Amino acid sequence: MTRHEKLNYVEFPAADLQSTKSFFQKAFGWSFTDYGPEYTAFSGQGLDGGFFQADLSAITANGSALLVFYSDNLESTLLKVTDAGGTVIKPIFSFPRGRRFHFTEPSGNEFAVWSEADVSP
Template identity: 65%
Template structure:
């Protein structure tokens, strides 16, 4: 449900929409709605959003916002990411409050996964 002045939607570029869709479906069970050949949307993921066809990528190193997933089992989630053709670009590290790793999906957008569980 959209709430007044709350984050509601996020968009990312994706050079390969098919590979990006396949990755998020395999790794996280996402569903997508196609809106023509150059845009796909996702929902029911805590924040709704979409991917638009572009030869760009969002990474934290380039100043892009880093969206972070939560996991109750970090190693299982990391295995799903790798199995779905994601690339770990920052291996698991500890920080105050937990552990996390960063990954790139097939179009090069960076995300992270964190857990407060051992």
């Protein structure tokens, strides 16, 4: 697969870099590489990216794009998110091919997690 002109990296603002890093480490097992006190990067998560120090947040209500995780077990992932300090802002809901919920991490950035619809009889 070619990388030419494909999405490769995403960056988010973070008011509290340490709390954001701690959240993603606990909830999703991410590791980070710090590049000075105001930037940290992650990789190997489907899309590489980073967080930069800023008093802003990426929220869909403000027109931000929404990055969505996939989960084999939505309820388990929701529990991991809340146990790590995330805030559920849209509880689990159904849509035509699955279910999902939205959450914010400690710096206020919004993400979602989806799972395929249960097709068992």
